[in-house]
Amino acid sequence: MTPMFAMAVDPWILAFSAITVGATIFMGFWTARKSKTASDFFVAGRSVSVGWNASAILGEYLSAASFMGIAGMVMSSGYDALWYPVCYACGYLLLLLLFIAGPLRRFGAYTIPDFAEGRFDSPVFRKIAVYFVLFIGFFYTMPQMKGAGTTLSYIFPGLPYWAGVVLVGAVITLNVALGGMKDITLVQAVQYWAKMFAISVPIFVLIIALVCGTAGLPHILVRFYTNPDGVAAKRTTMWVMILIGIFYVFPPVFGVMGRNLFPELYNGIGAKGTDKIVLELPRILNTKYAPLGSILSGITCAGAFAAFMSTFSGLLVSMTGAMAHDVYGRMLRPKSTPNERCGCSRSSPSSSVAWRCCLARSWSRWKSISWSARHLPSRRQAISRCCSWRCGGVNSR
Amino acid sequence: MHSEEFLHSLMRKQLKLSIACALAFLGVLLGLPLANYFWPELMAIRVFGGFTLTWFLLGIGFFPAVWAISLYFIRRSIALEDEEVREVQSDQTPEP
Numbered sequence: 001m002t003p004m005f006a007m008a009v010d011p012w013i014l015a016f017s018a019i020t021v022g023a024t025i026f027m028g029f030w031t032a033r034k035s036k037t038a039s040d041f042f043v044a045g046r047s048v049s050v051g052w053n054a055s056a057i058l059g060e061y062l063s064a065a066s067f068m069g070i071a072g073m074v075m076s077s078g079y080d081a082l083w084y085p086v087c088y089a090c091g092y093l094l095l096l097l098l099f100i101a102g103p104l105r106r107f108g109a110y111t112i113p114d115f116a117e118g119r120f121d122s123p124v125f126r127k128i129a130v131y132f133v134l135f136i137g138f139f140y141t142m143p144q145m146k147g148a149g150t151t152l153s154y155i156f157p158g159l160p161y162w163a164g165v166v167l168v169g170a171v172i173t174l175n176v177a178l179g180g181m182k183d184i185t186l187v188q189a190v191q192y193w194a195k196m197f198a199i200s201v202p203i204f205v206l207i208i209a210l211v212c213g214t215a216g217l218p219h220i221l222v223r224f225y226t227n228p229d230g231v232a233a234k235r236t237t238m239w240v241m242i243l244i245g246i247f248y249v250f251p252p253v254f255g256v257m258g259r260n261l262f263p264e265l266y267n268g269i270g271a272k273g274t275d276k277i278v279l280e281l282p283r284i285l286n287t288k289y290a291p292l293g294s295i296l297s298g299i300t301c302a303g304a305f306a307a308f309m310s311t312f313s314g315l316l317v318s319m320t321g322a323m324a325h326d327v328y329g330r331m332l333r334p335k336s337t338p339n340e341r342c343g344c345s346r347s348s349p350s351s352s353v354a355w356r357c358c359l360a361r362s363w364s365r366w367k368s369i370s371w372s373a374r375h376l377p378s379r380r381q382a383i384s385r386c387c388s389w390r391c392g393g394v395n396s397r
Numbered sequence: 398m399h400s401e402e403f404l405h406s407l408m409r410k411q412l413k414l415s416i417a418c419a420l421a422f423l424g425v426l427l428g429l430p431l432a433n434y435f436w437p438e439l440m441a442i443r444v445f446g447g448f449t450l451t452w453f454l455l456g457i458g459f460f461p462a463v464w465a466i467s468l469y470f471i472r473r474s475i476a477l478e479d480e481e482v483r484e485v486q487s488d489q490t491p492e493p
């Protein structure tokens with residue numbers, strides 16, 4: 001087994017990962033080009049399909065922690081770690097569906113800071129809410145970077161961990177600066193299905209190949225074309241629940257199989273430890289069916305890329321929005337024109353990434369990031385997406 | 398149509414529904430560790446070949462339970478809104 005860890009770059013894995021990164025960057029360019037019509041579309045408040053919207057929410061929600069971390073934790077801690085995915089999924093029900101989505105929507109607020117200021121009639125609460133957005137975003141990006149480092153040091157065995165972090169940080173910054181890519185429903189939806197594909201297909205092939213069992217993946221991609229109202233919002237949440245549940249069945253399977261098949265990972269720590277079981281496990285097929293294991297491992301690598309890239313850029317966009325719309329536009333200079341706010345938002349994504357992985361490079365001149373900041377300011381990820389329903393109302397003031 | 402009273406009665410009903418669903422959810426959530434504690438032999442039964450009952454319930458069985466709760470909540474919540482609207486409209490129809 002040891003030569004497996006010492007081998008050079010696997011062409012299959014590299015190819016799949018490169019395709020994912022390439023496709024993501026391409027989508028960034030593509031949406032940048034199409035953003036004008038897209039903004040017309042969303043501001044006009046026309047309907048978005050429930051299925052796509054649910055997928056889009058999950059594209060952002062399922063992070064590197066979900067994709068790699070849970071499998072690693074189930075492998076190292078067993079039953080206790082199995083509670084994590086369950087609680088991730090169920091927190092959605094308890095908070096969003098039952099208590100948050102309804103009141104927020106009824107209030108007519110589209111972001112948490114908006115709600116805080118309006119409800120308590122106090123700009124202080126807006127400030128507090130903005131700090132929370134930035135604080136949560138900052139700490140949420142850390143594990144994404146860890147996932148990036150782990151994956152890249154798996155693909156390129158000689159590459160130091162920090163280099164992976166910096167590289168992925170650069171790619172994501174470029175991407176956000178180019179397209180504000182998180183803001184097009186389609187792109188996010190594609191990211192969810194990429195992850196779903198990547199986590200489920202290798203498992204199924206593994207189960208079939210190793211256990212000779214059969215299983216069927218329920219491909220549920222139902223599109224409802226509805227009006228943007230409360231009923232549609234609730235339906236979307238229902239679909240989010242369903243899709244998230246299906247997704248979370250798979251990572252523990254990786255963990256349990258890793259427990260039996262890859263005990264040597266217990267010796268490693270950090271990027272060489274159980275965290276990479278999702279990436280490493282499919283390789284086991286290489287001993288019998290030569291390239292198949294590498295292909296599947298390439299697929300899970302691609303899924304890992306989709307996971308941390310989508311989550312990271314989603315966080316980046318929402319933090320950018322908080323900086324430009326709330327901190328600059330409302331607190332620092334309330335009388336600033338939309339154009340000035342855009343100028344501010346141009347520099348904020350690059351600066352916030354620079355904090356994180358010391359990237360001094362500025363992508364600030366791109367027109368498209370100003371689009372994303374103008375039209376989607378401080379949209380707090382899934383919560384607001386459930387409620388706001390892609391409504392452009394918050395931007396029209 | 399959009400009187401305060403109308404809104405408040407709807408909000409009260411929906412809050413009640415929310416709390417009921419949350420309690421059901423908490424029941425399921427806390428029920429599993431309690432079952433592990435009080436009936437360890439039962440939860441250690443092997444189902445579907447490999448895993449024990451408690452693994453099965455937590456890893457897979459949990460999600461359908463949550464789906465059922467959210468489906469019920471969504472159905473009821475929408476029905477409540479419809480009922481309320483119908484009531485208000487029927488109050489207004491006598492006027493020519």
